[in-house]
Structures are given as C-alpha cells and as structure tokens.
Amino acid sequence: MIDTALDLDLDRLRGGAQPRNHDARTIAALTANPGCARRGVMDAAGVDKDALARELGFPSPFGQSQFAITRGNAFEAQVKADGCAELITLLRDRLGLAVPEVAYDDLEVVAGNEGRELRHARTRRLLAHALESDEGTLFDHPLLRLEIAGQPAYLEPDVIAFQLAGRLHVIEIKSFAVVDGQAEPEQVAAAARQAAVYVLALRRLVGELGHPAERVSHEVILVCPENFSNRPTATPVDVRPQLAVLERQLARLTRIDAIVGELPPDVSFAPGEALPGSVRAVEARYAPECMASCEMAFFCRDEARACGATGTLGRSVRDDLGGVDTIGTALALADGSLEPAEDLAETALQLRTAARLRREVLGGALDGAA
Ligand code: SF4
Numbered sequence: 001m002i003d004t005a006l007d008l009d010l011d012r013l014r015g016g017a018q019p020r021n022h023d024a025r026t027i028a029a030l031t032a033n034p035g036c037a038r039r040g041v042m043d044a045a046g047v048d049k050d051a052l053a054r055e056l057g058f059p060s061p062f063g064q065s066q067f068a069i070t071r072g073n074a075f076e077a078q079v080k081a082d083g084c085a086e087l088i089t090l091l092r093d094r095l096g097l098a099v100p101e102v103a104y105d106d107l108e109v110v111a112g113n114e115g116r117e118l119r120h121a122r123t124r125r126l127l128a129h130a131l132e133s134d135e136g137t138l139f140d141h142p143l144l145r146l147e148i149a150g151q152p153a154y155l156e157p158d159v160i161a162f163q164l165a166g167r168l169h170v171i172e173i174k175s176f177a178v179v180d181g182q183a184e185p186e187q188v189a190a191a192a193r194q195a196a197v198y199v200l201a202l203r204r205l206v207g208e209l210g211h212p213a214e215r216v217s218h219e220v221i222l223v224c225p226e227n228f229s230n231r232p233t234a235t236p237v238d239v240r241p242q243l244a245v246l247e248r249q250l251a252r253l254t255r256i257d258a259i260v261g262e263l264p265p266d267v268s269f270a271p272g273e274a275l276p277g278s279v280r281a282v283e284a285r286y287a288p289e290c291m292a293s294c295e296m297a298f299f300c301r302d303e304a305r306a307c308g309a310t311g312t313l314g315r316s317v318r319d320d321l322g323g324v325d326t327i328g329t330a331l332a333l334a335d336g337s338l339e340p341a342e343d344l345a346e347t348a349l350q351l352r353t354a355a356r357l358r359r360e361v362l363g364g365a366l367d368g369a370a
Pocket residue numbers: 033036037038039284285286287290294295296297298300
C-alpha cells in the first residue's frame with residue numbers, strides 16, 4: 001500500500017511509533033468530544049494517549065479495577081456457559097423472542113490461531129452464510145473491522161451477534177447491576193455508545209457482503225446482573241442516536257488532513273523536551289466530561305485552568321458563552337469593564353443582565369438577613 005501524505009504526517013506525529021489499535025471503547029470515546037482537534041488528531045494517528053499523558057507527567061487513572069474485570073469475566077462466562085443456554089432462555093422468557101434452536105459459533109480462536117486477519121475472515125464467512133440462509137445462529141466474539149481515518153481498526157470481540165427473523169442483533173454483556181429495572185444512566189450510555197460501534201461495524205460488513213444495512217438491528221440487547229444477584233436480565237436499547245453521532249464523528253476524522261495540514265511541520269508526539277509544546281500546538285476543547293472519557297484529561301484540565309478557559313465550567317457554559325474563551329473575559333464583559341466586539345454584543349448584554357440579577361438577589365438576601 002502506498003503511503004499518502006496524511007499517512008506520513010501521522011507517522012511523524014507518532015514519532016515513528018507503531019499506531020495503536022482502536023477497540024470499541026476507544027472508538028466510542030471519539031464521540032464524547034467530537035469538537036476536540038487534539039483528540040481527533042491523536043486518535044487518527046493512533047497515538048498511545050495513555051503513554052503520552054504519563055510522559056507529560058499527567059497520568060490518568062483510567063481502566064477498570066482488577067475486581068471489576070474479574071467480576072465482569074465471571075458474569076460473562078456464566079451467561080455464555082453451555083452454548084449460551086442461560087442467554088437463550090433469557091431472550092425467550094424475558095424478551096419474548098421466538099428464538100429457534102440455534103447453532104453456537106465461538107469465533108475467538110481459529111484452529112488454534114488467533115491472527116486477526118484469519119479471525120476476521122472467518123467472521124465474514126460465517127455471517128455471509130447466515131445472511132444467505134437466514135439461519136438463526138449465535139456468533140460469539142465476532143471480529144469486526146472499521147476504517148478509522150483510513151486505518152483499519154479491529155474491534156475487540158466482547159459481544160455476541162445473533163440472527164432473528166432475518167436481522168442481526170448485537171448482545172452486549174455488562175457486569176453493572178440493574179436494580180429495580182434501573183441502571184446507572186452513565187453506564188448505560190457508555191454501553192450504548194460501545195454497542196453502536198459494533199452495530200456500525202456489522203452494518204459495514206453486511207454492506208460489503210451485498211446486503212442492506214437494515215439487516216443489522218439498531219436495537220441492541222444489554223445483559224446485566226439483576227438486583228445485586230448474579231441472575232442476568234436483558235434490556236433492549238435503541239442506539240440510533242449513538243449511531244448518528246458516531247457516523248458524524250468518523251466522517252469528521254476522515255477530514256483530519258485539514259487540521260494536520262495547519263500544524264507547524266515540527267510538531268511531534270515523540271517523547272522529549274518539545275513534547276508539551278507539540279501537544280499544546282493542537283487545539284483542545286476541554287470540558288469536565290473529558291475526565292470520564294479521555295486519557296489526556298489531566299493535562300488538558302491543567303492547561304484549561306491555567307488560562308481560565310470557560311470550558312472548565314462545563315460544556316454547556318462554554319457553549320452558552322460561545323466566542324468568549326476565558327472566564328476573565330466573561331467577568332469583564334459582565335461588569336462592563338470590557339467593551340465587547342460587535343459579534344459579542346449580545347452575549348455581553350446577557351452577561352450584564354445576569355450580573356445585575358445576581359446582585360439584586362444577593363442584595364435581597366443580605367437585606368433579609370439584616
Ligand atoms: S481531554 Fe483534552 S484531548 Fe481529550 S477530549 Fe478533552 S480536550 Fe480533547
């Protein structure tokens with residue numbers, strides 16, 4: 001394959017290091033802050049952001065605890081035991097699905113060989129057969145592939161795909177609890193974002209095999225432990241909103257060449273004295289939400305605090321103050337000590353009104369206390 005100019009630029013940005021493979025978690029995280037050029041460039045280049053953050057002196061405490069990993073693995077093994085017997089019962093009883101007797105194929109290892117190309121080829125072959133024959137089959141660990149900024153990304157297989165009435169569904173097994181029919185919304189949202197990555201990758205594969213994308217359902221099935229027990233429960237989740245965001249962000253990543261083209265030619269994320277300057281040369285859009293989704297969060301938070309960026313107050317504050325980049329500027333516009341430029345006149349008026357209302361409310365409170 002001939003390297004494009006963008007490939008060579010991304011190589012330089014990585015400092016010659018091997019590109020890091022994405023998985024569903026990292027691809028899903030791309031959608032968490034789609035406007036951040038820094039993250040976009042690093043992900044397109046396949047930069048190891050965790051290592052980079054450590055090199056910068058801002059390691060992130062990302063990743064699951066060993067306890068959570070062990071618990072998750074044990075729950076998954078239980079649900080999948082005996083050819084997914086418990087899972088099939090769940091789909092039939094809990095969701096009322098007319099799941100027929102099914103074959104179960106584990107695609108994790110191909111004839112003792114775990115090579116990704118081979119495993120992906122086998123996934124293609126078996127899915128092609130299932131789509132043609134309409135047979136209801138459970139595929140465990142299907143190895144899927146998505147193009148991320150022109151690079152093939154293999155998706156780590158922790159889902160099951162199964163076919164029902166001619167449509168493939170993604171089943172995601174998670175170890176967080178559903179208590180009285182409710183789960184932690186943030187955990188459900190994260191699971192939905194990850195499942196959407198699999199749905200998209202499956203749809204691309206189904207398209208390559210000559211079938212319409214709709215043969216992969218937008219409804220995924222989340223399997224979690226119920227009420228502090230190990231008994232699994234299944235919940236359908238519509239991931240259409242997550243799919244839309246994901247497709248938009250992936251399309252944006254393919255235009256990463258425009259951002260890279262504007263960077264100084266000596267920018268590189270290779271370790272060394274110039275590293276902090278190189279990272280700062282790529283514009284970031286820090287918001288507190290980054291703390292839950294990006295390995296660079298501690299570095300970017302430090303940078304944003306140092307310059308008093310409005311993003312440190314939250315994404316909605318930054319969006320409301322569009323065009324006002326720092327808290328200092330917002331305060332100066334609010335107390336009238338700074339004359340706004342024409343395009344900020346409206347924002348300045350609202351800030352002054354908010355400041356006046358605040359003074360009145362606080363003044364009233366003080367009068368009441370006197
Ligand atoms: S932590 Fe930094 S690099 Fe990551 S998304 Fe937020 S602003 Fe962008």
